Amino acid sequence: MEALSSLIAGFGVLADPMNIVYMFVGIMLGVLIGVLPGLGGANGVAILLPLTFSMSPVSAIIMLSSIYWGALFGGAITSILFNIPGEPWSVATTFDGHPMAQKGRAGEALTAAFTGSFIGAFIAVLLITFLAPVIAKFALQFGPAEFFAVYLLTFCSFVGMGREPPTKVLAAMTLGFALAAVGIDTVTGQLRMTFGSVELLRGFDFLVAVIGLFGVGEILLTMEEGLAFKGKSAAINARVVFETWKQLPRFWLGCLRSAAVGCWMGITPGGATPASFMSYGLAKRFSKRGREFGKGELEGVVMPEVAAHAAGTSALLPMLTLGIPGSPTAAVLLGGLLIWGLQPGPLLFVEQKDFVWGLIASIYLGNIAGLLVVLTTVPLFAAILRVPFSVIAPIILVVCAVGAYTVHNATMDIAVMLVFGVIGYLFKKLDYPLAPLVLALVLGDMAESSFRQAMLVSQGNLGIFWSNPLVGSIVTLALVMLFWPLIGAVLHRLRGDRAKAAAAE
Amino acid sequence: MESHNAASEHTVTRRTMDIVVALAFMAVATLVMVDSWRIGARWASDGPQAGYFPFYVGAIMMVASIGTLLKCVLASHPDRSNFVDRSQLRSVLQVLVPTTAYVVLINLLGLYVSSAIFIAFFMWWLGKYKLPLILPVAIGVPLVLFVMFEIWFLVPLPKGPIETALGY
Numbered sequence: 001m002e003a004l005s006s007l008i009a010g011f012g013v014l015a016d017p018m019n020i021v022y023m024f025v026g027i028m029l030g031v032l033i034g035v036l037p038g039l040g041g042a043n044g045v046a047i048l049l050p051l052t053f054s055m056s057p058v059s060a061i062i063m064l065s066s067i068y069w070g071a072l073f074g075g076a077i078t079s080i081l082f083n084i085p086g087e088p089w090s091v092a093t094t095f096d097g098h099p100m101a102q103k104g105r106a107g108e109a110l111t112a113a114f115t116g117s118f119i120g121a122f123i124a125v126l127l128i129t130f131l132a133p134v135i136a137k138f139a140l141q142f143g144p145a146e147f148f149a150v151y152l153l154t155f156c157s158f159v160g161m162g163r164e165p166p167t168k169v170l171a172a173m174t175l176g177f178a179l180a181a182v183g184i185d186t187v188t189g190q191l192r193m194t195f196g197s198v199e200l201l202r203g204f205d206f207l208v209a210v211i212g213l214f215g216v217g218e219i220l221l222t223m224e225e226g227l228a229f230k231g232k233s234a235a236i237n238a239r240v241v242f243e244t245w246k247q248l249p250r251f252w253l254g255c256l257r258s259a260a261v262g263c264w265m266g267i268t269p270g271g272a273t274p275a276s277f278m279s280y281g282l283a284k285r286f287s288k289r290g291r292e293f294g295k296g297e298l299e300g301v302v303m304p305e306v307a308a309h310a311a312g313t314s315a316l317l318p319m320l321t322l323g324i325p326g327s328p329t330a331a332v333l334l335g336g337l338l339i340w341g342l343q344p345g346p347l348l349f350v351e352q353k354d355f356v357w358g359l360i361a362s363i364y365l366g367n368i369a370g371l372l373v374v375l376t377t378v379p380l381f382a383a384i385l386r387v388p389f390s391v392i393a394p395i396i397l398v399v400c401a402v403g404a405y406t407v408h409n410a411t412m413d414i415a416v417m418l419v420f421g422v423i424g425y426l427f428k429k430l431d432y433p434l435a436p437l438v439l440a441l442v443l444g445d446m447a448e449s450s451f452r453q454a455m456l457v458s459q460g461n462l463g464i465f466w467s468n469p470l471v472g473s474i475v476t477l478a479l480v481m482l483f484w485p486l487i488g489a490v491l492h493r494l495r496g497d498r499a500k501a502a503a504a505e
Numbered sequence: 506m507e508s509h510n511a512a513s514e515h516t517v518t519r520r521t522m523d524i525v526v527a528l529a530f531m532a533v534a535t536l537v538m539v540d541s542w543r544i545g546a547r548w549a550s551d552g553p554q555a556g557y558f559p560f561y562v563g564a565i566m567m568v569a570s571i572g573t574l575l576k577c578v579l580a581s582h583p584d585r586s587n588f589v590d591r592s593q594l595r596s597v598l599q600v601l602v603p604t605t606a607y608v609v610l611i612n613l614l615g616l617y618v619s620s621a622i623f624i625a626f627f628m629w630w631l632g633k634y635k636l637p638l639i640l641p642v643a644i645g646v647p648l649v650l651f652v653m654f655e656i657w658f659l660v661p662l663p664k665g666p667i668e669t670a671l672g673y
Contacts, residue, residue: 054659165576166569167569167570167572167573168569170566171527171530171566174534174562174565174566175530175566177558178533178562178563187555188554192541192556192559193536193537195540216604219600220597220601223597223600224593224596225593226593388632390627390632390634391628394623394624394627395624395642395646397600397604397607398620398647398650401608401611401620402654405616406654406660406662409661411611411612414611415608421604422601426522429522429588429589430522430526448558452552452557455552456552460548
């Protein structure tokens with residue numbers, strides 16, 4: 001098994017004690033970020049990214065991805081104890097988690113959530129370990145047309161699979177592409193949409209956008225809801241942990257189902273949030289105790305967590321193999337790769353073996369370490385949440401400002417961040433999705449250059465996108481995804497008509 | 506909730522905001538398309554021109570926003586619910602206005618001093634804290650930032666006249 005020997009080499013990279021230290025620092029920071037409102041995986045990683053420029057890429061990615069795992073774990077703490085989802089993907093965890101806490105079973109709920117997260121991540125990383133090298137090898141044969149087809153599929157999936165109105169998804173996405181195009185055109189060197197401004201020459205950095213959209217925007221939303229943290233106290237001791245673990249094997253089938261949902265949604269950019277809702281819905285339908293869901297069922301806590309963590313982890317698979325991130329946080333990590341001078345995509349598995357397998361090995365270790373850290377430190381993080389919002393909010397805003405500044409050492413970016421914050425607030429309220437905007441901003445240049453290269457090869461003939469079965473089927477699938485809202489509506493009407501006809505007879 | 510209370514909370518409907526944002530998107534789309542057309546959005550002898558891709562991005566944005574706009578205007582049951590309650594808007598502005606002032610202040614005083622002022626103001630104004638609690642937080646946070654960035658990571662943050670006077 002080639003994958004296994006590579007993985008063992010990857011664990012060798014982790015033998016450096018500094019990398020282990022970075023991993024624990026990352027997880028602690030990540031849990032903190034996941035717990036605090038207004039700081040999440042995506043913007044937490046974005047804020048800390050500039051600090052890693054001087055580190056070696058391997059240490060940097062280990063620390064940043066550990067922040068991501070920590071944030072995934074941390075979201076559950078606020079959901080269960082405070083009924084406030086720290087992250088959007090832990091909304092489904094509140095449904096049964098908080099009722100359990102109200103009944104005094106907080107320790108049980110937390111243990112179940114953390115273990116569920118761990119199981120989800122573990123299944124997803126197994127998938128990455130064995131599938132990633134295969135996909136990367138396959139993708140080595142890709143030309144620009146194939147790459148553009150995959151980009152197209154990514155973006156069309158947002159339209160087909162998103163819960164938001166398709167026109168709004170398209171609008172948000174094209175805004176991302178338009179912002180990405182601002183600045184110097186990398187092919188011809190022409191200035192685009194700078195309108196004579198020197199500040200716009202640099203273009204819009206997606207890190208600044210992420211900090212604004214997710215950080216400042218989230219603070220404004222939290223303010224609007226007028227949060228008062230009234231939480232349940234949590235006590236986790238070894239006995240509760242083992243008691244809960246004893247109950248978990250009963251749910252093995254559900255866990256596998258949730259992990260499958262999560263992995264699928266993570267690889268296609270559906271993301272962790274819909275995955276957690278979908279898995280909760282499925283568990284409710286299939287469970288014998290489905291009627292009891294919402295009143296404090298252990299199963300209702302485990303399932304969304306398994307799916308969310310599986311989705312969050314498997315989002316790294318397309319990022320590593322194809323250079324296409326499956327979630328906003330993965331997009332930020334991808335931006336990090338570019339800054340450290342690594343070209344994400346299939347070549348990474350050939351040229352940067354240490355880096356890739358070190359990262360994959362760190363996912364295994366990071367999740368084990370994460371489970372231990374959260375199980376032991378819950379009371380500490382719950383205490384942080386009792387600090388009033390009027391103290392936390394300005395500190396978070398200061399941290400966001402620092403993060404935005406350090407991206408390019410430009411004070412102008414802090415103002416840009418604020419503007420993105422207001423945009424994020426408006427978009428959230430009006431159902432414009434943020435993920436496609438961020439992904440388009442990150443991938444805009446790459447999608448455009450692969451499109452232009454493909455066009456150069458074919459002399460401007462769009463037929464190149466159907467020139468071989470592979471690219472043809474991806475593009476066709478993408479178009480089906482794009483028009484899915486229309487196709488779905490037509491199918492629905494046809495079926496409705498038939499039902500009506502049947503009723504008339 | 507009583508009716509007069511609901512009326513006093515009324516600001517704008519979601520439908521109005523939807524239309525405003527869709528119009529804003531159309532304005533952006535126009536800007537993108539016009540500027541892309543200016544630098545050339547056609548096919549040159551050596552392939553697509555620089556404005557080719559953004560032009561069509563703008564075109565899709567235009568079509569999508571017209572779709573959103575039409576859906577709002579033509580909807581048989583328009584969403585007339587309140588976009589944001591007056592009291593909610595007040596809390597949002599309570600954060601937004603000081604933060605805007607903070608961003609301006611960073612340009613004048615540097616990041617450390619303005620952060621201290623910002624945190625202190627926020628705690629005093631919204632949290633109604635007393636000075637003994639405000640001072641340690643407002644001075645401590647910028648101090649931690651200073652040690653972390655200037656000394657540990659060697660990343661300089663914007664500094665103003667006060668730091669210069671202190672020799673930094």
